[in-house]
Amino acid sequence: MKKTPDLKKIFGKFAGKELRDPNRLTTDIDSVLAQMETAAQKNGLKLRVWFPGTIGTMELRSDRVNAHVDQGADGKFRVSNKFEIG
Numbered sequence: 001m002k003k004t005p006d007l008k009k010i011f012g013k014f015a016g017k018e019l020r021d022p023n024r025l026t027t028d029i030d031s032v033l034a035q036m037e038t039a040a041q042k043n044g045l046k047l048r049v050w051f052p053g054t055i056g057t058m059e060l061r062s063d064r065v066n067a068h069v070d071q072g073a074d075g076k077f078r079v080s081n082k083f084e085i086g
Helices: 007-014 031-042
Strands: 046-050 064-071 077-085
Touching: 007 031, 007 064, 007 077, 031 046
Parallel strands: 046 064
Antiparallel strands: 064 077
């Protein structure tokens, strides 16, 4: 049986970091998301990011981390501290 990675250890440093608005008109790379993707790959995982209002499939995958994003009262998007395999 494959050991479950310590998601808080791997991704906890990203919690609270601000992300660019996913609805922006530019296609520039969000450096925080790029760093999270690299961390996921180094640990044999795929990254899926859930912004508020995101619609997606609910199939479970043991090789994927779901990272949740919150939108603050100031309208800014920040990585939450909720990370889960699925």
